[in-house]
Amino acid sequence: MNYLGKLLLIILAFLILWTSPSYCKEPYKIGAIFSVTGAASFLGEPEKNTVQMLAEQINKAGGINGHPLEVIIEDSKSDETQAVLAAKKLIEKDKVLAIIGPSTTGESMAVIPIATSAQTPLISAAAGASITQPVKERYWIFKTAQYDTSAVEAIYTYMKKKGIKKVGIITITTSFGDAGRKALLELAPKFGISVVADERYGPKDTDMTTQLVKIKSAGAQAVINWSVGPGQVIVTKNWHALKMGIPLFQSHGWGSKKNIELAGKAAEGVIAPLGRLVVWDKLSDKHPQKALLKKYVTDYEARYKSEPGTFGGHAYDALMIVVAALKNVGPDKKKIRDYIENKIKNWPGTGGIFNMSPIDHCGLDMTAFEMVIVKNGDWEILK
Amino acid sequence: MGKGNILSLLILTLLIIIFPIVIKDTYLHTIGIFAGINALVAIGLTILMGYAGQISLGQAAFYGIGAYISAILSLHFGLPVILSIFLALLVASTAAIILAIPALRLKGHYLAVATLGFGEIIHIMLHEWGPGGPSGFGDIPKMNLFGYTFTSTNDYFYLVWMCVVVIMIFSLNLINSMTGKALQAMHGSEIATQTAGINLTKLKIKVFILSSIYASLAGAMYAHYVTFLSPSSFSLFHSVLFLMMVIIGGISNIWGGIVGALIITILPEVLRGFKEFDILLYGLILTLFLLFMRKGLVPMTIATYKRWIHR
C-alpha cells in the first residue's frame, strides 16, 4: 500500500476506535457493599445478583452516555468491621463515585462516618430510620429500603380499620427484629392500639409455642411477628398448630414465595405489608411500577432461577438512582448527591415511588406497601 | 530478654515506622490497624495458653467488654477517652477475677467450656443490655490522648502498633522473669511447681487477668477507631478466630501472636474472591494446621533456622 493509503488506514482505525462505544470512554466506577455471606446473606445475595444483572444490561445497551458502568461488589460477610474495610477499599483504592449498600442497618451505621468524611454518596439498601435521620447529619447518605416504621404504620392502619385494639408482638433478637419491635411499641398508641404482650426469640430457636401461648392468654386480638429467616415460618406453623383463632401479621420480610412453601397450609390467612414487587402480577397495568417490576422479576428469574424478593429490589433502586444521576450530571460526587436529593421525585422503583428531598433521604412512606394476604398458596392484595 | 528478642523488637519497630511511608495504599494501612488490634488479643491469649497452659474459648468476651465499657463511658458519661479505656480495663480484669476464682477448680475440658459459657453469656448480655441492643450504637468518640485527637489512618496505625511494641516488651520481660519461669513450670507439672513453693492459684489468676487486660485494651482501641459497635463483632466465632491466631502463629512463642494475627486478618482479604468457599477454607486451613503444623509458624521457622545454621 502506498504512503497515503497507510495514512488513511490509520486515520480510519483511529476514527473507529474513537467512536466505538464503551471501549474508549472511561468507565464510571460505583462501589457496592452487600452481605453476600454471613447472617444477612438472604439480603446480600439477591442484591448482588440484581446489581450484576443490571450492570450487564446497562453495558450491553451502551453504558451511561457511552461510558461503561463498572460496579465493584464487596462482600461484608454481614460483619461491620468487614463493611468498614470494604468501604475504605472502595473509596481509597478504587476511587468510586458512589457506594450502594450495605445490606443491613448495623453495617450502614458503621460505614456512614467513612462515606461522610470522604464526601462520597452512600445509598444504603437497609431499613433503619437512623441511617437517614437526622438528615442534617446525613448529607451524603440515602437509602432505598422503606422505613420499618412505614411497614408498622401500614399494619396499624389496617388494624384500626378492622377495629383491632389489642395486639401481641413477637420479635426476633436481631437488629431487624429489634428495630421492628421499637417501632411497634412506639407507634401503637398513635393508632389507639395497645400492645398486651411483648415476646422475643432467637435466630436459631426451634419452637415458639410458649411465646404465642402467652400472647393469647394476655388477651391479644392479633399477633404481629417481626423477623426474617426461618423464624417467620416456625412462628406461622406454631400459630397454625395452636389454632390461635386470631390473625397473624408478618413484617415486610415475609415477601418470599419460599416462606409460603415452607409453611405449607399454615400460611393460609397470614397478612403482611409487602412491597409491590411480590404482587406485581396482581397490579393493574396502569400502575407506574408494574412494567419495571415485571421486567425485573422475569429477567431475574430467568437468569438466577429464583425470585429476587423485595430485598434484591432495594439494590435495584439504589443502583438505578445512581445511574439516573450519572446520566444527568456525570462523574462528580457532589453533583450526584445533589441530583439524588433534589431530582428523584415521583420516581418509580421496585420499593415504591420515591420522593427524595432535603428533609427526606429515603423518599418512601407507608404507601409503598400493599397489604397482602396468603390465599390458596398465593398472594392476594387486600382491599 | 535474649538477643534474638531484642533484635526482633528493633526490626518490628523499624518496620512499623517505615510501613506507612513505603506502602502508599491506605487500604493496607487499615488492614494493618486491625491486624495490630488482633495482635494485642493474640499475644495475651498465647501467654495464657502457651505459657500457662490454660484454655480460653471466650476471649472475645473481654474484647467486647473493653470495647463496650470504654465506648459507653466516653459517649454516655462524657469521660475522657483515656480514662474510659483505663476503667474498661479495670472492669475486664474484675470480670476475669470473677471467672478465674471458680474456674481454677476446674481442669481441662471443664475450664474450656466454662470460658465458652462465659463468652456466650457476655455476648447475650451485650445483645440484651448493650446500647442499641442487637443494632449496636455509633458516634463513639475517637481516640484522644492528652488533648490530641487521632483522626487519620496513619495516626491509628502508629498508635496501635506502638502499643503492640510496648506490650511485647512488657510480655517478653514477664516471660523471662521469675514469674515467667514459674508459669512455664506450672504448665509442665503443677505438682512439681507447688513443691517448689510457688502459689499456683495466684499465678493462674494473674495470667487470666493479664490476658483479659490485653484483650480489653484491643477492644477499646477497636471501639474508638471504628466508632461503631454491635454485639455481632464479639461472638463465639471471634473467640475461635483468636484461637486460630494463636495456633497458627505458634502457641509456645508470643511472637506467634503477631504472626497469627497478621495472617488471620489478611486471610479474608485473600479469600475475597472465594465468596462461597470462605467458611470451608477457614475450616480446612485450621484442620490442616492442627494436623500437620501444630507447633505453629514461629516455632517451626525458628527450628528450621536453627537446623540450617547448625548444618
Add this chain to the structure above:
Amino acid sequence: MSLLLQFLFSGLTTGSVYALVGIGFNIVYNSTSILNLAQGEFVVIGGLMMWFFLEGMNLPFATSVALTLTVAATLALLMERLTIKPLLKKGDLLLMIMVTIAVSILIRGLLMFKFAKDPYTYPPFTEGEPLVIYGAVITQQTLWVIGITAFSIVILYLFFNKTMLGRAMKACSLDIKAARLMGINVSNMVMLSFIISGLVGAIGGIAITPISLMEYDKGAMLSVKGFCAAVIGGLGRGRGAVVGGFTLGILESFTAGYIHSGFKDAVALLIMLFILLFRPAGIFGKTETLRLRKF
C-alpha cells in the same frame, strides 16, 4: 394449667434434641475423654441430608432415612480416622478440642457449599390434627420426636449393657488398660463411639426438621446447648444427658414463659456455669479427677 402444660410440651420438644446431642457427647467422651464440639453438626447433617434424599431425590421415606444415617456414619468415621486418631496419641487436650472445632467449621463450610443458607424442611412423618390435652396443643411430629428420642435411649441402653460390643465399649470407658488386657481393640472402640454419636445426632436432626426447619449453621448452638445438657447431667453419664437435656429444654421454656423470652438462651449457659462451678460432676456424677486417658 394449660399454660403450664404448653410450656412443658414446648420444652420437651427442644429438650429431646438437646438430650440426643448430649448423649452423643457422652459416648465420645466416655471412650476418649474428648469433647466433640462438632457434635451439633451431625444433627444438621441429619436434617439436610434427609431433605436431600426425601425431597430432593424423591426417594421413599425408609430409604431416605437409611441413606441419611449412612452418610452421617461415614462422615463420623472419616472425622475419627483422619483427624482424631492421628492426634489422640499426643494426649494434648487443647489440641483435641481445637481439632473438633476445626472439623465443625469444615463440616459447616461443606454444608453451606451444598445447601447454601436457606432453611429446609419436609412434611411431618404423619399428617393429622394435633392432640389437645387440657387445653395444651401437641403436634404429632412433637410426639414423634419425643418417641424417637425415648426409643434411641432404650436401644443405646440395651446396646451398652446387653451386647458384647456395647459392653466392650463400656469397659474401655472404665479402664483402658484392663480393657486392652481383655483383648479389646481400643482403637476400634473409639471409631465406633464416633460413629454411634454421629448416628444419634443425625436421628435427632431427621426428627426435628419438620418442626423447626434446618439450616447449615444450626450446629454451633446445638453443640453448645447439647454440651450444657451433658454437663448438667454429669459428663459421661448416659442417664445424665437425658435428664440434662429435657431439664434444659423445659427450663428454657419456663423462662420464656414465666420470666422473659429474651433470656432464654442465657438460661442454658448460666445453669451450666453454675453446675460447673459448684457441682462439676453434674446431677448424677461422682466427683472424680479429670485426666486424659493415655492410649
